[in-house]
Amino acid sequence: MSGNDVRNCLGVAGWVLAAGLLFPPLCSAQKAPYIPLISGGAGIFSSTNQGFTFVQPVAAPVLQFPIGPHVQVESRADLRGLIQQSGPNGSFEGSYTSTLEYLQADVIAGRHVTAVAGRFLTPFGVYNERLTAVWIRKLQDAPIIFGIGTRTSGSSDGVMLRGNILDTQHLRLNYITYFSARVKPGQFEAARVAGDRVDLFLPAAQLEIGTSYQRFLQGQPSNSIGFHVWWTPASSSFAVRSEYAHGAHAQGYWIESAYRLARFRGPESLVGRLEPVFRMQQSFRNSPGAGDALPSQDTQEADFGLDYHLPKEVRLNTSYARSFSKQSGNIWDISLTYRFIFPAWRGGR
Amino acid sequence: MRSCAKQLVVILALLVPVVDRAEQAPTAPKQAPQAKPKHQPTGGELVFQNNCNRCHNAPMELRPGITGTVLRHMRVRANLSARDERMLLEYLAP
Numbered sequence: 162m163s164g165n166d167v168r169n170c171l172g173v174a175g176w177v178l179a180a181g182l183l184f185p186p187l188c189s190a191q192k193a194p195y196i197p198l199i200s201g202g203a204g205i206f207s208s209t210n211q212g213f214t215f216v217q218p219v220a221a222p223v224l225q226f227p228i229g230p231h232v233q234v235e236s237r238a239d240l241r242g243l244i245q246q247s248g249p250n251g252s253f254e255g256s257y258t259s260t261l262e263y264l265q266a267d268v269i270a271g272r273h274v275t276a277v278a279g280r281f282l283t284p285f286g287v288y289n290e291r292l293t294a295v296w297i298r299k300l301q302d303a304p305i306i307f308g309i310g311t312r313t314s315g316s317s318d319g320v321m322l323r324g325n326i327l328d329t330q331h332l333r334l335n336y337i338t339y340f341s342a343r344v345k346p347g348q349f350e351a352a353r354v355a356g357d358r359v360d361l362f363l364p365a366a367q368l369e370i371g372t373s374y375q376r377f378l379q380g381q382p383s384n385s386i387g388f389h390v391w392w393t394p395a396s397s398s399f400a401v402r403s404e405y406a407h408g409a410h411a412q413g414y415w416i417e418s419a420y421r422l423a424r425f426r427g428p429e430s431l432v433g434r435l436e437p438v439f440r441m442q443q444s445f446r447n448s449p450g451a452g453d454a455l456p457s458q459d460t461q462e463a464d465f466g467l468d469y470h471l472p473k474e475v476r477l478n479t480s481y482a483r484s485f486s487k488q489s490g491n492i493w494d495i496s497l498t499y500r501f502i503f504p505a506w507r508g509g510r
Numbered sequence: 511m512r513s514c515a516k517q518l519v520v521i522l523a524l525l526v527p528v529v530d531r532a533e534q535a536p537t538a539p540k541q542a543p544q545a546k547p548k549h550q551p552t553g554g555e556l557v558f559q560n561n562c563n564r565c566h567n568a569p570m571e572l573r574p575g576i577t578g579t580v581l582r583h584m585r586v587r588a589n590l591s592a593r594d595e596r597m598l599l600e601y602l603a604p
Contacts, residue, residue: 395559
């Protein structure tokens with residue numbers, strides 16, 4: 162990482178934090194206490210891919226520290242072990258990795274602007290920001306096109322402005338614009354990129370449509386574009402989420418539907434806790450692109466999942482996926498996750 | 511005898527329309543079953559439905575002391591307005 166990039170990032174972060182502390186309140190004063198909290202998820206994930214099995218115990222803590230009515234600092238890490246077989250009949254070996262997914266300062270600067278500085282999840286498409294949390298995603302594996310727009314680490318080090326442009330009874334128009342500096346591999350690894358995302362949400366139809374753009378500014382510059390459509394009808398537990406992305410060397414899409422059977426005797430019943438999930442996805446390789454984290458050849462994959470929502474924020478995820486490419490194979494996943502949330506110190510009501 | 515028969519025919523002729531009308535008389539309309547009014551969310555529940563439901567369900571137990579902090583995070587993540595945050599706070603921690 163160049164010295165100028167480091168100085169620029171730290172300088173902007175410092176100014177944003179100072180501005181947030183000195184900024185006069187624009188919105189009405191919040192009476193609720195803002196107690197720092199620790200939340201996140203923990204679980205154990207198992208995957209068998211074409212005969213090879215690996216197990217990952219995971220902890221993903223989230224720390225959140227509000228500072229006054231307009232500023233907060235939040236962070237999420239991924240602490241992950243990997244236990245895998247060395248061969249078809251080999252012994253199991255273990256390793257450990259830790260990743261800082263985000264460490265950011267948020268400053269609510271006005272009705273339509275929130276400034277973010279530090280390390281944040283790259284907001285290309287919606288999967289990275291909304292569905293990567295282990296206690297939220299319905300299928301264990303990320304979509305095969307996840308690498309488009311999220312190089313190199315899925316996180317960006319820089320600044321971001323976000324907010325809503327328009328908020329009426331009939332529509333909400335949100336925007337995000339960001340810049341990231343290049344940081345060498347390590348806990349803060351990130352690529353030099355700039356991009357934006359615009360989302361339109363129609364409350365009457367419960368339909369969200371959005372578009373993402375990113376310019377990759379290091380090495381060989383390239384553009385990535387993406388579109389997403391989400392439909393979550395209010396009258397049922399059914400949801401359809403989809404994304405399309407086009408990168409420098411590949412493109413693809415995924416479409417996922419989920420339906421919790423809460424209509425049958427309620428969400429706490431034996432059947433009501435079940436949630437079938439289905440995802441169809443494809444990737445198309447246009448040209449060689451080593452290191453872009455996408456399949457090297459055209460790939461189709463169908464995922465069939467069945468989640469079970471146990472009490473006390475525990476969830477069991479199971480899925481079977483069939484991958485169709487020159488190396489077709491079966492992928493069996495099973496995971497158990499627990500979501501926790503509690504104040505950082507005693508005394509919170 | 512002939513006059514009695516004539517009278518009988520007249521009486522019968524008069525009765526036919528009466529009987530016909532009786533058969534065609536509409537029955538009292540059946541009372542339509544009262545439909546349950548569909549619950550329309552408002553306020554914080556509507557904000558939750560429009561924003562939070564898109565990604566996840568609310569935590570089953572959210573202590574009032576930390577609700578404000580949680581909503582601060584969601585305000586940034588979901589681009590909520592101050593009004594949305596206020597309404598959600600009243601809904602999740604009344």
